[in-house]
Amino acid sequence: MELEDWAGGSSDSEVSSPDSDNEDHCYAYGDIPKLQFRKGDSKARWKEELGMAEIISHKGRMWITTGIMHGGKLYIFLEDTLFLAEIGALQLFDDDDKCIPLEDIYKKVAGGVGGSSWESSEVYRHLKSLGYIIKRHGVCWSMKQVKTVPSSIDGEAENGCEELASVTEIANLFSSMQINDVRPVFDVYPPNSKFRKSSPGEPMFILCINSGGPPTKKQIEDLEGQCKGVPLKFCYVEHGRVSFFSFNEIELPVLP
Template sequence: MDGYNSSLPGSQIRLPICPNNSYCCIICCFFVLICVNLGKERTEVSKARWVEEIGMAQVIEKKGSLWVTTGVIRNGNLYCHIEEIGYLAQIGALVLLDEVDNVMGLKDIFTKCADRRYGCTWEFFEAYRHLKSLGYIVGRHGQPWSTKHDNLKPNSDFTADTGFIADRIEELQIGAANLMFDIHRPNSKFKKTDPGAPSFIICLVGDWPPRREEVEYLEEKCKLVPLKFCHVNHGDVRFFSFPKVSLPVLP
């Protein structure tokens, strides 16, 4: 980092300009922006403890109504994925503790958000953060909001989750177009035990648009749920779709 922009109004902090747009620089700059703009403290702050074995955090102190549409229920307890942790920590609604109860800072949390081991990438997190900021209810595609633990082994829920994350890591590594989010429109009656069908499904794509065969395959997997595509480029989040158009047969 060899350049700086002008200081923000009311602040002595100057933001570094990264010449190569590396992810390290992007995360650091984003961290500084959050620190500058979180001037207003929240009165309802929850706490969660990171569990490395399952790549999620268990909520140990739940405050506020945001948990109605955030986190998943496993074995009767509330857990949240790393993208949820990053978003909540960013808005000051969650304090994350490590496994020995030390508070984890935003920089460490954002580093985890970019770690494929937890089924997440920085683009994945940015898409999630953008959708949540618009008010949508966002869950990982294919993962239930809540599981009934009757007649189940104690860790069976987590076995399914870790298996799902392993599959997601493989998809992220090969760079394929992947179904990432099940999206519900804002709904005051939303229940994790009975969420209903999503309003649409989000597929995260890379720099190249998916081929026609890929689109048809993904639409088939979505069944009757509308499919939308998302592209993220250094914080710029865009959504698009491929409507079917029937052309008349020319004589």
């Protein structure tokens, strides 16, 4: 088994936006890391029925690698929303055009809205701050990708994207998931300035977040079968520290 701590393995370091200016401010919330704030140039409206946010205006290159396109609209999951709000790149509004404060976004994460969790948000923040490109496993970047990718026998597209006809189906898919399930959570791509959602290629690895004990041999074998050859990694989060590990070979001791 390989145990990895990327960049020290801790997500409690300072996270900053590359576009931040001299008017940045720091914000702390419990064990949340210090974050460099800047004026939010992008805006989104929270869709309670979806557990997702719909982007209503956006600026910056970050949107090349953030959000999923469906029906000509751009949507982001709660971990995207939280990360962008924390760095000051996004303002979130409700249906009455009132700005939703960061504290209320934390409450949504704590409540598991849209299949989110503190663990997944910590992992997302950690990898995103290192420059990795991340999306939820099982959802295509865009409808164009869905139309061009053939389905496999089990109903999933070969790159792990489910062929979902609407963003409502995506929301329903994740709303019923349990945080403690041992399952693929994120597709992770290396930093790439030429990345395109229409042709993302294979992810660098598929990440499972492990919030309980270590996965069983049967669980690992089943997950490796689902990943269809894409490397599989596991992640454990404790007190804000993010650790990654993978299994090269599994051997059980033979009792005499």
